[in-house]
Amino acid sequence: MTTSPAPTAPGSTPTGRPRVVIVGSGFGGLFAAKALRNADVDVTVIGKTGHHLFQPLLYQVATGILSEGEIAPATREVLRHQKNARVVLGEVVDVDVEARTVTSTILGRTTVHPYDELIVAAGAGQSYFGNDRFAEFAPGMKSIDDALELRGRIFGAFELAELATDPAEVDRLMTFVVVGAGPTGVEMAGQIAELAHRTLRRDFRSIDPEQARIILLDGAPQVLPPFGPKLGEKARRHLNGMGVEVQLGALVTDMDADGLTVKDADGQERRIAAATKVWAAGVQASPLGRLLGDATGAEVDRAGRLSVQPDLTLPGHPEIHVVGDMANHPDKLPGVAQVAIQGGRYAADQIKRRLAGRDPRRAFKYRDKGNMATISRFSAVADIKGMKFEGFIAWVIWLVVHLFYIIGFKSRVTTVLHWMVSFLGRGRSQRVATQQQVYGRLALERLGAGFATSKTGGPKDHPEQPDEVNPEQQHDFVGRRTA
Numbered sequence: 001m002t003t004s005p006a007p008t009a010p011g012s013t014p015t016g017r018p019r020v021v022i023v024g025s026g027f028g029g030l031f032a033a034k035a036l037r038n039a040d041v042d043v044t045v046i047g048k049t050g051h052h053l054f055q056p057l058l059y060q061v062a063t064g065i066l067s068e069g070e071i072a073p074a075t076r077e078v079l080r081h082q083k084n085a086r087v088v089l090g091e092v093v094d095v096d097v098e099a100r101t102v103t104s105t106i107l108g109r110t111t112v113h114p115y116d117e118l119i120v121a122a123g124a125g126q127s128y129f130g131n132d133r134f135a136e137f138a139p140g141m142k143s144i145d146d147a148l149e150l151r152g153r154i155f156g157a158f159e160l161a162e163l164a165t166d167p168a169e170v171d172r173l174m175t176f177v178v179v180g181a182g183p184t185g186v187e188m189a190g191q192i193a194e195l196a197h198r199t200l201r202r203d204f205r206s207i208d209p210e211q212a213r214i215i216l217l218d219g220a221p222q223v224l225p226p227f228g229p230k231l232g233e234k235a236r237r238h239l240n241g242m243g244v245e246v247q248l249g250a251l252v253t254d255m256d257a258d259g260l261t262v263k264d265a266d267g268q269e270r271r272i273a274a275a276t277k278v279w280a281a282g283v284q285a286s287p288l289g290r291l292l293g294d295a296t297g298a299e300v301d302r303a304g305r306l307s308v309q310p311d312l313t314l315p316g317h318p319e320i321h322v323v324g325d326m327a328n329h330p331d332k333l334p335g336v337a338q339v340a341i342q343g344g345r346y347a348a349d350q351i352k353r354r355l356a357g358r359d360p361r362r363a364f365k366y367r368d369k370g371n372m373a374t375i376s377r378f379s380a381v382a383d384i385k386g387m388k389f390e391g392f393i394a395w396v397i398w399l400v401v402h403l404f405y406i407i408g409f410k411s412r413v414t415t416v417l418h419w420m421v422s423f424l425g426r427g428r429s430q431r432v433a434t435q436q437q438v439y440g441r442l443a444l445e446r447l448g449a450g451f452a453t454s455k456t457g458g459p460k461d462h463p464e465q466p467d468e469v470n471p472e473q474q475h476d477f478v479g480r481r482t483a
Contacts, residue, residue, distance in 0.1 A: 010064065017042050017084075018355055021115035022101050023092050023288065025052050027337045028121030028324035032344030033085050034078075038229070039352050043085040044113055045106050048122075053144065054406055056337060059184060061147035062278075063154065063191040064199075064428035068144045070415050071406070075097035080334045088113075092122070097295045098334060099315060105285055108453040117319050117351045120292065120306075121344060124325035124335065129302070136442060137278035138177075141184050145441060150278060152191065152438035155431060157276045158397050166170035173210045177260060180281030181218035182225070185236055187215040188278055190375045193242040198426050204247055214244045215272065218249045218281065224381065226334065226371050229389075231279035231381045234390050235363055238375045283335055286325045289346040296320070301328050310363030312347055333366050337405070342366060357369045377423045379453055408458075442464045 018041045022029045025047030033045050051072040060066045069131060079085045090104030090111060095118070102113045125139030139146045139153070154176065161173035177188045196212035203209070216223075216239065222232040223239070236246050249265035259273040285304035293300035298314045299307040305328035306314065312327060314320045324340030333339045346364045351359055369383030372394065380394040389397060399419075406412050421427050444451065 002190065003386050018116040019044070019114055020117045020118045020119065020351060021046065021123065022115050023102065023147075024123055024286075024324075025049065025087070026121060026123045026340060028123070028326065028340035028344040029119065030075065030078065030324065030344070031341045032119050032121065032348045034082070035345045035348035036084070036351070037082050039084070039348070039355070041084060041355070043082075044115075045075060045079070045085060045087045045089065046090055046113065047075060048089075048091050049144075050074055050076070050087075051144070052078055055142070056183075056402065057103060057214065057406075058141050058144075058147045059188045059191055060429070062150040062188065063139070063195055064151060064430045065191070065422045066415060066418055067430050068148065070411050070418065072144055073411055093291075095288075095292055095295055097320070098293075099321070107163075107456050111434075114167070115319075117321070118322065118356075119344070119347050119351075120288065121295045121323045121340065122286035122288045122326055123340075124283040124285045124304075125469045126279060127284035128279065129282055132373060134252070134279065136253050137257055137260075137439070138179065138279040139280045140192035141188065142283075145386055148437040149441055151430075152278075152433035152435070153276045154195070155433045156438060157203065158209060158212075160275075162204050163206075170207060171213070172258065172273040173275045174207065174277045174411055175215070175259075175272065176212065176278070177215045177272060177274045178278045178280055179216060179217050180279065181216055181220065181223045181246065183246070183371070185216060185218070185278075185280035186224060186239065186376050188280055189239060190242060191238075193244050195428070197243065199400060199428050210243075213323070215274070216244055216246045217252065218248055221248055223248070227373070227381060227383050228481070229381060231388055231390065235375055238379060242376055246375045247410070264474070268451075283325065289326050292320070294323075299328075302352050305329075311360065312343055313350075321350065323347055329364065329366075331366065336371070338369050339366055341405075372401065374398055407459075 008189065020036060020041045020043045022033055022045045025045055029045060034042055038042050040360060052075050054071040057066060057071045061068050069187060070284045090106040092102055092104050094103040100115050102115060103309050106113050124143050128134045139149045157173045161170050164170045164173060176192050178185045193214050196209045200209040222229055223236040226230045239246050249393045251262055253263045253265045253279065254261035255267065258278060259271055261269055261271055264329055289304040289306050290413060292298065293306055296314050296317050306322050309315060310330055312321050314322060314324055323343030325335045331400050350360055354411045363420055367409060370382060372380060372382035372477050374380040374395060378392050378395050379400045380388040382394040382397050403412055418429050421429055
């Protein structure tokens with residue numbers, strides 16, 4: 001980071017209109033920005049990425065159904081017609097609640113954004129429950145990078161198995177373990193099974209993809225806990241019928257490139273040899289939560305969420321609104337997209353009311369629109385306002401809801417076309433996988449934080465050099481035995 005004075009964001013000089021800064025371009029941040037379209041305010045959306053991610057469909061990018069562009073439209077494109085909104089790229093590293101400024105940085109460039117109202121919707125990342133080293137071997141499912149890396153690992157495992165001559169090595173490469181039996185884990189396991197049993201079954205000569213072993217692990221006693229025991233049991237039976245081994249009451253205690261160690265409910269430990277592991281268990285709120293907690297005195301829970309007032313503001317700071325996965329609301333709301341969407345809209349409405357001198361709305365109340373998860377093509381489970389659906393009807397409901405919330409007409413059209421190819425036929429339109437996708441994340445971590453700045457024209461007054469990688473480390477990295 002440069003030591004020169006941080007500039008104030010261009011365009012944020014006083015215009016006579018209140019300044020609303022939104023941190024995060026996910027569901028909460030984007031829907032809050034759109035809700036302020038006709039408000040007499042200047043809106044600045046700060047995002048770590050330049051796109052809005054439709055996270056519920058990440059598993060379809062990872063398994064070759066959709067391209068990343070179909071579920072991640074550019075935030076600028078989404079807001080291009082909103083004249084009072086400005087989008088900037090950066091990671092928020094500081095919030096001065098007294099001066100009412102937000103400081104963001106990107107590739108060594110630091111910018112200060114003044115605000116009158118602040119909406120914090122930075123979302124959550126993957127939690128490995130204190131075992132962060134597992135991330136090297138089991139990518140999560142929280143970003144486009146995660147999905148593309150997993151796509152490379154999944155398709156790459158079959159390619160390497162075709163070349164292997166040792167039966168034990170073939171078995172390791174053709175064993176896929178998904179950790180976490182929530183909606184993401186269930187959908188991921190189901191789609192890997194579809195890949196093995198439908199899409200790839202005629203594509204190889206030395207291996208039979210239908211012999212792939214897909215394992216779904218969870219320490220909980222049932223699949224899809226939020227859906228209740230009835231739908232959870234139906235999902236488990238359907239997965240078993242697809243060839244997915246559902247292993248419940250199983251905790252992952254160790255992991256390496258060749259497999260993982262699992263501890264069962266009876267205390268016995270066992271080893272599973274598997275090249276490809278997917279982590280779909282647990283979330284951790286953005287580190288910004290703890291930073292804001294320190295600055296405001298707000299309580300922060302173990303998951304990094306901020307304890308908010310019933311109106312989603314922080315105690316003593318009615319100008320700071322926290323929505324989505326970062327908020328620990330008194331009603332103990334679930335970490336789903338609808339909570340973020342409704343919270344973003346609510347915060348925007350509160351801001352408009354306050355600026356208009358109107359009374360604020362009553363406490364935020366989440367309107368539960370239900371839970372749903374796909375298991376395979378034409379089969380899903382859904383729990384909507386107490387009504388439980390399964391099979392094809394649930395799948396149609398899932399289809400309509402997800403299409404409705406995909407941002408942009410173009411995305412909806414291309415998504416439908418790709419779904420038709422995948423669901424009606426055997427093909428997957430997005431099967432390209434590269435070594436860069438698989439190893440890029442690990443390589444950048446080894447090179448260090450200064451590497452990106454030094455290669456992309458960052459500030460030159462105090463250039464940072466990437467950490468050196470000695471020849472032994474480089475050899476170890478290149479020779480890593482992962483798919």
